[in-house]
Amino acid sequence: MEKNSKVGSYNFVAEPFHVDFTGRLTLSVLGNHLLNCAGFHAADCGFGIAFLNENRYTWVLSRLAIELEDIPRQYEAFSIETWVENVYRLFTDRNFALVNKEGKEVGYARSVWAMINMETRKLADLLTLHSSSIVNYVCDKECPIAKPGRIKVDKGAHVLDYQTKYSDIDINGHVNSIKYIEHILDLFSIETFREKRIKRFEMAYVAESYYGDTLSFYLQEESEDQFDIEIRKGAGEVVCRSKVIFTR
Amino acid sequence: MEKNSKVGSYNFVAEPFHVDFTGRLTLSVLGNHLLNCAGFHAADCGFGIAFLNENRYTWVLSRLAIELEDIPRQYEAFSIETWVENVYRLFTDRNFALVNKEGKEVGYARSVWAMINMETRKLADLLTLHSSSIVNYVCDKECPIAKPGRIKVDKGAHVLDYQTKYSDIDINGHVNSIKYIEHILDLFSIETFREKRIKRFEMAYVAESYYGDTLSFYLQEESEDQFDIEIRKGAGEVVCRSKVIFTR
Numbered sequence: 001m002e003k004n005s006k007v008g009s010y011n012f013v014a015e016p017f018h019v020d021f022t023g024r025l026t027l028s029v030l031g032n033h034l035l036n037c038a039g040f041h042a043a044d045c046g047f048g049i050a051f052l053n054e055n056r057y058t059w060v061l062s063r064l065a066i067e068l069e070d071i072p073r074q075y076e077a078f079s080i081e082t083w084v085e086n087v088y089r090l091f092t093d094r095n096f097a098l099v100n101k102e103g104k105e106v107g108y109a110r111s112v113w114a115m116i117n118m119e120t121r122k123l124a125d126l127l128t129l130h131s132s133s134i135v136n137y138v139c140d141k142e143c144p145i146a147k148p149g150r151i152k153v154d155k156g157a158h159v160l161d162y163q164t165k166y167s168d169i170d171i172n173g174h175v176n177s178i179k180y181i182e183h184i185l186d187l188f189s190i191e192t193f194r195e196k197r198i199k200r201f202e203m204a205y206v207a208e209s210y211y212g213d214t215l216s217f218y219l220q221e222e223s224e225d226q227f228d229i230e231i232r233k234g235a236g237e238v239v240c241r242s243k244v245i246f247t248r
Numbered sequence: 249m250e251k252n253s254k255v256g257s258y259n260f261v262a263e264p265f266h267v268d269f270t271g272r273l274t275l276s277v278l279g280n281h282l283l284n285c286a287g288f289h290a291a292d293c294g295f296g297i298a299f300l301n302e303n304r305y306t307w308v309l310s311r312l313a314i315e316l317e318d319i320p321r322q323y324e325a326f327s328i329e330t331w332v333e334n335v336y337r338l339f340t341d342r343n344f345a346l347v348n349k350e351g352k353e354v355g356y357a358r359s360v361w362a363m364i365n366m367e368t369r370k371l372a373d374l375l376t377l378h379s380s381s382i383v384n385y386v387c388d389k390e391c392p393i394a395k396p397g398r399i400k401v402d403k404g405a406h407v408l409d410y411q412t413k414y415s416d417i418d419i420n421g422h423v424n425s426i427k428y429i430e431h432i433l434d435l436f437s438i439e440t441f442r443e444k445r446i447k448r449f450e451m452a453y454v455a456e457s458y459y460g461d462t463l464s465f466y467l468q469e470e471s472e473d474q475f476d477i478e479i480r481k482g483a484g485e486v487v488c489r490s491k492v493i494f495t496r
Binding site for chain 1: 263264265267268269270271274276280283284287298322323413414415417418419420421424425426430433434436437438441459460
């Protein structure tokens, strides 16, 4: 992309091992691309993770919502656009558009990020970053999907216990944000994905989990096509919550 | 890459969600890149999967061996070179070099492929492909690692049963070649990867497995740093075998 542009745009191709049995790009791979694009664009704008790390700060993903009209098929080219919608003192909203090979926007995503001090793990003031230059990147490009909502799982059935493994753990020693998505989608049978596709998907990242933790998955069916999921660890501490809305 | 070159070269960056807790590119992601490069180069040479599919044929991966002196760290650029070493009637050998950001070859891989008829699943004659033009791409670039060897697991301990899930399944309805690598590495504790790194890794793909199959993992410790693994399904049919050699 052009350096310092308010909208970053990055090109991809749907690789063979990144599509599911229907030939569509998996949501966990799309999530990975979205988070990478967030990183690329933040770096291009001067507030990437490398710059933050130098000052002992880092970005933490708090919320992610993805809504799709369509999704790339195997070998199809697509691009992801990303821009900053809002900067508050403690959080910033970054949005995304998924652009198909014909140049049509076929999906959108919203994310909410905080900056934390790597030692204290406390939230830092975004408006002091680069003398608040981050606000210069705020952009009014439209993102026509709802903001991440509140997810409440109080009647969920305990459907799975999963002990985290080597491949779950990222460079920070945490279960990585993408692996949660993969484990959540694996709660559903392949028949579900044969009959339906995901229309909207939300993640709320609440607490970190670590190697060897046993994650307990609670699934609450809100309707035939809508499910809320909560992942807990230990004595019941919430790790993350998710909402999955299918369409036929 | 330059079209029709005997050595294809493709550039990558080690993405944050593609490195493990030590910050090194995971072997499953490297395997994914290798197989993609095989596909890119085959397509550039005119015998890619799209061309084969038109004629109701497809490529099938039979063996993969990877040997590494070093592996890219998070955010590091690297490239993968690939070329055809041999073409026999029923198999072809394709090799790879992993080139680090300084341009040094720090790892190699060897792969063995067959072409099958998509209806009969029978092996096809590679020398009839494009009037045997595939042999024009044979290249004598050196690949200084041993060929994939025979792996025998006859005293393996039954260490895991795993039921395949949505995220394991590729567009052909099979457990994908990369997911086996991920599940095999997950047999080892994180302490193993803290003390050692993988020096050599081999896969022999024997039979396909499908959604809902229960895969049984058998682990045989050949020495402190060398393990042979066999994955079986059903009544004991072998799905694949693997050899993992660690170094300190």
